[in-house]
Amino acid sequence: xxxxxxxxxxxxxxxxxxxxxxxxxxxxxxxxxxxxxxxxxxxxxxxxxxxxxxxxxxxxxxxxxxxxxxxxxxxxxxxxxxxxxxxxxxxxxxxxxxxxxxxxxxxxxxxxxxxxxxxxxxxxxxxxxxxxxxxxxxxxxxxxxxxxxxxxxxxxxxxxxxxxxxxxxxxxxxxxxxxxxxxxxxxxxxxxxxxxxxxxxxxxxxxxxxxxxxxxxxxxxxxxxxxxxxxxxxxxxxxxxxxxxxxxxxxxxxxxxxxxxxxxxxxxxxxxxxxxxxxxxxxxxxxxxxxxxxxxxxxxxxxxxxxxxxxxxxxxxxxxxxxx
Numbered sequence: 001x002x003x004x005x006x007x008x009x010x011x012x013x014x015x016x017x018x019x020x021x022x023x024x025x026x027x028x029x030x031x032x033x034x035x036x037x038x039x040x041x042x043x044x045x046x047x048x049x050x051x052x053x054x055x056x057x058x059x060x061x062x063x064x065x066x067x068x069x070x071x072x073x074x075x076x077x078x079x080x081x082x083x084x085x086x087x088x089x090x091x092x093x094x095x096x097x098x099x100x101x102x103x104x105x106x107x108x109x110x111x112x113x114x115x116x117x118x119x120x121x122x123x124x125x126x127x128x129x130x131x132x133x134x135x136x137x138x139x140x141x142x143x144x145x146x147x148x149x150x151x152x153x154x155x156x157x158x159x160x161x162x163x164x165x166x167x168x169x170x171x172x173x174x175x176x177x178x179x180x181x182x183x184x185x186x187x188x189x190x191x192x193x194x195x196x197x198x199x200x201x202x203x204x205x206x207x208x209x210x211x212x213x214x215x216x217x218x219x220x221x222x223x224x225x226x227x228x229x230x231x232x233x234x235x236x237x238x239x240x241x242x243x244x245x246x247x248x249x250x251x252x253x254x255x256x257x258x259x260x261x262x263x264x265x266x267x268x269x270x271x272x273x274x275x276x277x278x279x280x281x282x283x284x285x286x287x288x289x290x291x292x293x294x295x296x297x298x299x300x301x302x303x304x305x306x307x308x309x310x311x312x313x314x315x316x317x318x319x320x321x322x323x324x
Contacts, residue, residue, distance in 0.1 A: 006195040006198070007199020007200070008199075010191075011192065011196060012192070013188045013192030014051035014055070014193065014222065015051070015225050015229070016188055016192075017054075017184075017185045017188030017192055018048060018185065020181045020182070020184050021047045021186065021189065022043065022185075022226075023173075023178075023185075024173070024177075024180070024181030024185060025043045025178075026039055026043055026047075027171060027172060027173045027177075027178040027181075028175070030172065046253055046257070047226070048246060048250050049250045049257070051224075051225075052075050052223045052254055053257065054189045054192075054193035055193045055219065056068040056071055056259070057261065057265065060262040060265040060268070063266065064200075064201060065266065065269050066211040066269075066271065067200055067211045067214065067215040067219060068262045068268055069215065069259070069268055069274060070214070070220065070274070070277070071215045071216075072220075072258055073220075073274065073278060074216035074219070074221070074277070075220040075223055076251045076254055076281050076284065077277075077281050077284055077316060079227055079247045080247060080251070080284040080288055081309045081316070082228075082310060082313045083224065083227055083228050083231050084243075084309060085306040085308075085309030085310040086232065086306070086310070087231045087232055087234075087235040087240075087243045088235075088301045088302065089306045089307065089310075090232060091240065092240075092301060092303060093235065093243060093244055093301040094241065094299065094300055095240070095241060095244050095300070095301065096241050096299070099241060099244055103248045103249070103252075104285055104288055104289050107285045108282065108286055109143075110143065110252050110255045111278070111281050111282045111285060112282060114259065118130060118131075118136075118275075120136070130269070130270040130272055131267045131268055132263045132267065133263065133267045134263060134264055137259070137260045137261070137264045138260075140255065140257070140263070141256065141260045147256065196219060196222065200214045200215065200218065203218065212271060212274060212277075213320060216277060216320060227247060231247055234246065244301070251285070280316055288301070291305045
């Protein structure tokens, strides 16, 4: 019983820890005169992905690789279908041309890369054993560096009208307090992550289901709560590109950074049945890209499209439960 109580408390700590981390890092970035758009695509995206990162580090070190992989894939599906669906219902999401033609396709590329590397042994060596190896992790990290280089190189070239409305509510702290927030945030994240991983393993044993199912559903949804809060608040404040940029950036971080670090720690054994989940994760950014051209105007995710996103996620959950 204590494990399950700590499991719930762990999610609370993950959310609060991510909040401390984002506040501290964003305050330092603002002191360095970094633009709000870059903060949204990097620091906020990384900070909201911090729960997935710390959970995956614990899961990898403990050998619970199916939780690690399921957490990332499930979070990415949750982020696009449910979070963007909810956000677009709050207010239709206007997306910049750069995000539509560059960030979203890069998110799709990262997911396709995951599908290829997770199955490279099956594809190229006809082996029955599939895993995300340390070499695959290296490819993920290199791809992330390319993405970060693109952000810092191209944001400066954007027209002023593309970023004039992108503002973040960043609290100003002294340098010492900002660093303290980061340290405290990381400590809380570590405690919360351990309790979540331990609880996830116990839940899988208790209900006699796979760790992958728990990772794809409960753990993925719980670790994505910071993304939900960030995007919902940004949408309410009409900073819709921050809402979309946060999700797209977070999904890219989830695959390239989080799975990259996880596989560096320990190669992640991959169940070929999870290819269905990767297929859904590939479908999500593809559908998001298509919806940029299907409404009354381009580069807009409308309310009715958001409702479809939510129903797609519900159908996916039903499939997961049926699959068991």
